Amino acid sequence: MxxxxxxxxxxxxxxxxxxxxxxxxxxxxxxxxxxxxxxxxxxLPKNGKLLTFTHLYALPSDFEAVNISLGIVELEGGNRITGQLKIKDPKIGMKVFGKVEVVRREEYKKYWGMVFYAEGA
Missing domain, CATH: 2.20.28 (Rubrerythrin, domain 2)
Structure with missing residues (x-):
């Protein structure tokens, strides 16, 4: 779903x-x-343009990932949203598309958020 x-x-x-x-x-x-x-x-639309991004290396010890990237994306229509980036080499201005996915698990809990991928990936 x-x-x-x-x-x-x-x-x-x-x-x-x-x-x-x-x-x-x-x-x-x-x-x-x-x-x-x-x-x-x-x-909201799920396509947009990457405005800025950062890489996080000092995550809490209970995170599954060692590091993550976060970006601010301007969606079609002008709204801006922060989400995780699953892009190997992000570039400001690149076209991206988003999906709502599980971004973190904690025992029996799931945390959902926006995850962005490079358009065409």
């Missing part, structure tokens, strides 16, 4: 934002439903 990262669509202006915010960044609108703020959820 393929999973999606969900963005939050303003019911007033249609602006899609990620992550969740209490006020629309497009028009400043806040819609209240009792005590909860209500947005429509929409799947």
């Amino acid at each position: 393929e999973r999606d990262i969900l963005g939050y669509k303003c019911r007033k202006c249609g602006h899609v934002q990620y992550p969740y915010r209490t006020r629309c960044r497009g028009c400043g609108h806040v819609e209240w439903n009792g005590v909860d703020i209500v947005y429509d959820t929409v799947p």
